[in-house]
Amino acid sequence: MSKENKLIFFSALVLALITQFSYKSQAQTIEAKIKIVSPNLIDVQGAILDAGSLQNERNFSFLTSYAGIENLGARISDVDLSDENKRKIEHKKLIDGEYLTEKRFKFWNYKTKPEDAAANISALARVSSISGEQGILMLDDLLPQFKARNGEKVRAKITFDLPADWKIASAEKPAGENSFEVDDIEKAIFYIGKNWRQREISTGNSKLYFMITGERQFSDSEAFQMAREIYEFYARLFGAVPNKNAQIYLGKLPSDARFGRWEAETRGANITIFSADMAFKTQSLQRLHEQLRHEIIHLWMPNDLNLSGNYDWFYEGFALYQSLKTGVAVNRLRFEDFLDTLSRAHSVDSLQSRKTSLIEASKNRWNGANTQIYARGMLVAFLADVALLRRSKGKNSLSGVFRRIYSEHRASNPRRDGNSAILSILESSEELRPVVEKYIKGAENINWQTELEAFGIESAEENFQTKLKVKAKPNNRQKDLLDKLGYNNWRKLSENSR
Ligand SMILES: [Zn+2]
Known part of the structure; x- marks a missing residue:
């Protein structure tokens, strides 16, 4: 990213800072801009907007392992920290993904690598990854781990800079083009890319967004119908539906993945499923039903x-x-x-x-x-x-x-x-x-x-x-x-x- 771009971004931040003061109760703790430079490089810039509400003011650290996936900190590089006057702040790297600064910092910039879907299939539904023209960005492993002083969730305003023609989908609250207000960093997921098919499924007073990528043995409407049937079943079972609209992303595993292989996770209101087809369509549909039954119940x-x-x-x-x-x-x-x-x-x-x-x-x-x-x-x-x-x-x-x-x-x-x-x-x-x-x-x-x-x-x-x-x-x-x-x-x- 050029210096000029950086300047524009930071002046936008200052503006955001000023406007934030008027509605403190919904104030964001941090702000970040996530730029997809290439499928294996992401540039992240950000600022702490409300330093008083955060713990560990001199720690700049990242998620190092998640659900059995290790060494996540090794993806972080080119860490650059500065104070409110944009003066550089020295830092020491303790281990991969963990830095200790001399004093409190305000602005940060670093680079990170999303997982390569083809190289690590088991990480696919669990950490950020990009492959070809599809990607999943999970703020928990992309952004620094900030902890709020009062044990509350860390709120953020996130803006994405995507390759031309790429779309973005998220359960988070939109706040302008490719911008979102996130009320819990740990749970926020963004699906990016192009050529996915999407259906909005309304059930009662809630909405379910379903995205499918890749050619499947079953039709999109068979999958959408299944999701609706299961969601409505659980709505009756639990007697109510979660407040946040949910989304389901059904991605296709790389073509060399074996028959029937799949990975899935439900985080917050986001269900991510990656699967390979089975030998026959009936089996693939049965498998999809099994995955949806298991993941959709996790929304509750x-x-x-x-x-x-x-x-x-x-x-x-x-x-x-x-x-x-x-x-x-x-x-x-x-x-x-x-x-x-x-x-x-x-x-x-x-x-x-x-x-x-x-x-x-x-x-x-x-x-x-x-x-x-x-x-x-x-x-x-x-x-x-x-x-x-x-x-x-x-x-x-x-x-x-x-x-x-x-x-x-x-x-x-x-x-x-x-x-x-x-x-x-x-x-x-x-x-x-x-x-x-x-x-x-x-x-x-x-x-x-x-x-x-x-x-x-x-x-x-x-x-x-x-x-x-x-x-x-x-x-x-x-x-x-x-x-x-x-x-x-x-x-x-x-x-x-x-
Ligand atoms: Zn489960």
């Missing part, structure tokens, strides 16, 4: 819950179970597949050589406990669901628990510790107390014979593999309970459509 939990700490066993394990049940409920998944998934989870859990509780496992998610959180978390959600259904003769289920958690802890409520908030709601049901004691706080082997029997489900073990199946002749009570899990869903649906 954990993303719209004001809960802190590592309670991944709940928002991953219980989410996985509910998304499985949703698949059966909307008739996209057979009941046999539902049972097969639970069987596999049970086999995985039984084979764990060292058992830890779900609470402990959630603290170590990226250090090898990931599978356990999903597998055991899903099994425990199933056990909770069947315990509630059995005791209430089919009147209560896990749906009621989800609805209660969302109404008591959604974003407008005070911040609470996730583990204690969820556990106290689960423990308020007498029938769930043993589930919490044995399997969430404790590390006992899953013993589900009694529950399965009540539902007329049989479990067999063969070569260390669990196999669940519905009895040949379940009695009426068992049939009623099975129906609550979706056993006869396909029949009900076909009768209704007659």
Whole structure:
């Protein structure tokens, strides 16, 4: 970037500074301009607008690892810091991505490299990347890590300088051409590039924006329709929708990615999915439905819950179970597949050589406990669901628990510790107390014979593999309970459509 450009930008900043004073309550803490110089180089300039509200005034540091992706700090170079009079401030590099300055700085400028999508597929949905004419910019790894003094979110005004013809899409509030007001840097994502197809899906009083890139085996409208169906299902399940409009970005993995490979993450109101096609269209559609069921539920939990700490066993394990049940409920998944998934989870859990509780496992998610959180978390959600259904003769289920958690802890409520908030709601049901004691706080082997029997489900073990199946002749009570899990869903649906 030339010096002249820099000057124009900073005078715009000064102007912004003056106008900021008139509405302090919504004031931004920082301001930044992000310029895409080339697919592997981004130039970032910025300023601290409200130094008084920030901690660590002499630290200039960046996200160094995220979700198992390491060395993010190594992408940062050419760091240049200055004070309010634009006088250079000396700094010392402590490690990659961490700098200590002599004194307080106001203006900053540096260069960073987005991930190369082709080189690191597993990083694709999780950190900023650009490949060809598509990119995803995530402020959490692009901008310095500032911490507000009062523990509040760091607000920012962000302006983008994009290659000619590139578009930008975001759930953040627009504030002029390619500019946005961001209320939480950590959660903000911007999709940039060209040639994506977009649909605005209105459901009730909320909007969902869906973007698709690349040629797929299925049609765009099949994907849009799926997203709507799932979103509306969860809106009914939770009894309300998140305040912020959500967006879904479905990108295609590089052509050398193997069949069926995919990466996905839901951050704030943004769902990013990268996938390769499966061998056949029906499989690709089924896979997309599975991805959307799992990611869309995250818009509610954990993303719209004001809960802190590592309670991944709940928002991953219980989410996985509910998304499985949703698949059966909307008739996209057979009941046999539902049972097969639970069987596999049970086999995985039984084979764990060292058992830890779900609470402990959630603290170590990226250090090898990931599978356990999903597998055991899903099994425990199933056990909770069947315990509630059995005791209430089919009147209560896990749906009621989800609805209660969302109404008591959604974003407008005070911040609470996730583990204690969820556990106290689960423990308020007498029938769930043993589930919490044995399997969430404790590390006992899953013993589900009694529950399965009540539902007329049989479990067999063969070569260390669990196999669940519905009895040949379940009695009426068992049939009623099975129906609550979706056993006869396909029949009900076909009768209704007659
Ligand atoms: Zn998830």
